[in-house]
Amino acid sequence: MSALLSRQRVLLGLGIAVAAYLLSFFHRVAPAAIAGDLQATFAIGGTQLGTLAATYFYVYTVMQIPTGVLADTLGPRRILWWGGLVAGAGALLFGLAPSFELAFLGRTLVGLGVSVTFIAMLKLIALGFDERRFASITGLCMLVGNLGSILAGAPLAWATQAAGWRPVFVAVGVLSLLMAFAARAWVLESRATSIDRAAWVTGLATVVGNRATWPGFFANAGLAGAFFAFAGLWAVPYLTQVHGMSRAEASSHVSIYFLGFAIGSMLWGNVSDRLGRRKPVMLAVSGVHAMGWGLWLAGVVHAGWMTYALCGAMGLATAGLTLSWAAAKEVNPPALSGMATSVVNVGVFFGPAILQPAVGWLMERTWDGRVESGVRIYSALDWQNGLLLMMASAVGGWIAVLFVKETGCRNIWKGKDAK
Numbered sequence: 001m002s003a004l005l006s007r008q009r010v011l012l013g014l015g016i017a018v019a020a021y022l023l024s025f026f027h028r029v030a031p032a033a034i035a036g037d038l039q040a041t042f043a044i045g046g047t048q049l050g051t052l053a054a055t056y057f058y059v060y061t062v063m064q065i066p067t068g069v070l071a072d073t074l075g076p077r078r079i080l081w082w083g084g085l086v087a088g089a090g091a092l093l094f095g096l097a098p099s100f101e102l103a104f105l106g107r108t109l110v111g112l113g114v115s116v117t118f119i120a121m122l123k124l125i126a127l128g129f130d131e132r133r134f135a136s137i138t139g140l141c142m143l144v145g146n147l148g149s150i151l152a153g154a155p156l157a158w159a160t161q162a163a164g165w166r167p168v169f170v171a172v173g174v175l176s177l178l179m180a181f182a183a184r185a186w187v188l189e190s191r192a193t194s195i196d197r198a199a200w201v202t203g204l205a206t207v208v209g210n211r212a213t214w215p216g217f218f219a220n221a222g223l224a225g226a227f228f229a230f231a232g233l234w235a236v237p238y239l240t241q242v243h244g245m246s247r248a249e250a251s252s253h254v255s256i257y258f259l260g261f262a263i264g265s266m267l268w269g270n271v272s273d274r275l276g277r278r279k280p281v282m283l284a285v286s287g288v289h290a291m292g293w294g295l296w297l298a299g300v301v302h303a304g305w306m307t308y309a310l311c312g313a314m315g316l317a318t319a320g321l322t323l324s325w326a327a328a329k330e331v332n333p334p335a336l337s338g339m340a341t342s343v344v345n346v347g348v349f350f351g352p353a354i355l356q357p358a359v360g361w362l363m364e365r366t367w368d369g370r371v372e373s374g375v376r377i378y379s380a381l382d383w384q385n386g387l388l389l390m391m392a393s394a395v396g397g398w399i400a401v402l403f404v405k406e407t408g409c410r411n412i413w414k415g416k417d418a419k
Contacts, residue, residue: 024114025148040374046360056111057353063115068342084180087113091173139269146262153255216324222397225351264319285320293391
């Protein structure tokens with residue numbers, strides 16, 4: 001009976017972490033659905049819009065390695081508690097902000113708060129389940145967590161049209177606070193019995209100094225950079241301005257994009273675990289993702305079933321990057337799983353942090369100054385430049401996958417031999 005209760009507590013704690021992760025994904029991609037609202041509300045251009053969206057990724061990037069250290073020392077329960085409080089406060093501030101500066105601060109706090117959720121979730125999986133099921137369980141949790149990105153597509157567009165974008169974010173802020181209290185009450189305590197500063201510094205140096213850790217970082221930076229720059233911000237303006245879609249229809253494409261990503265997150269983990277290989281799966285699907293950009297650029301995809309199909313396929317293929325966390329964990333000491341996954345995870349946020357504002361900046365170099373209802377209208381040439389940058393990022397990510405070390409889905413850490 002005690003074993004059953006313990007397993008139930010493990011599952012409950014993981015469920016809370018996944019729910020918090022769902023909210024983090026919502027915040028990650030929400031700017032795409034409300035890009036026009038933000039431009040009109042705060043009277044900002046593409047570069048400022050990109051910066052506002054990307055500040056989430058800036059702070060998330062900076063926090064990933066510290067989060068890995070905290071996950072291995074303080075434990076997931078404490079970091080989910082404090083993270084939920086900060087994210088909740090940030091969402092409330094963002095929803096109520098009277099100025100661009102306060103909205104920027106609010107989104108920064110959101111990024112800071114939710115930056116702990118994914119690594120906390122991975123740590124709970126590593127602690128509670130067999131390592132041979134790590135990729136499969138991670139994929140399943142990501143499938144559920146990605147519902148947040150789906151909600152940030154068409155459902156968010158509909159909600160903002162009905163009630164306005166501000167009340168939506170106030171409600172999400174309250175929900176984040178509730179998640180924090182749930183984590184404090186029900187996530188099992190798993191902190192280190194003693195926090196040895198020299199030990200975690202040495203551990204972090206081991207992970208960072210391991211050459212086999214870094215290909216996953218660069219793969220994630222390139223692939224996720226293109227993915228979140230587009231689906232997380234620029235997709236809705238692109239589809240409305242180039243393909244003539246309504247905002248609701250364009251937002252539904254984003255939902256399909258992330259639905260594909262959610263399915264792929266579960267699918268590729270299972271495929272990889274069953275094949276007993278990581279690298280071939282990552283190479284194949286990241287290659288498909290990179291080729292998808294060529295279709296957008298070639299102008300052969302027309303609004304309707306073709307654009308829906310391409311969004312779904314690219315989302316499905318992008319999810320191959322989720323295998324990078326399993327691969328990183330398997331080339332480093334098992335006790336340092338939090339740090340190993342966090343180092344690789346930095347790439348997922350470093351890429352979009354650079355690319356979201358860079359795309360806006362690049363398009364504004366050729367922008368002709370046209371504005372409608374407070375929203376900047378970009379020409380086909382402007383968008384072509386932005387798509388080229390995102391394609392280059394995706395191709396760079398695929399090249400990085402070539403250097404990922406095959407683990408055979410098992411931990412192969414053997415000290416210096418792992419390098």
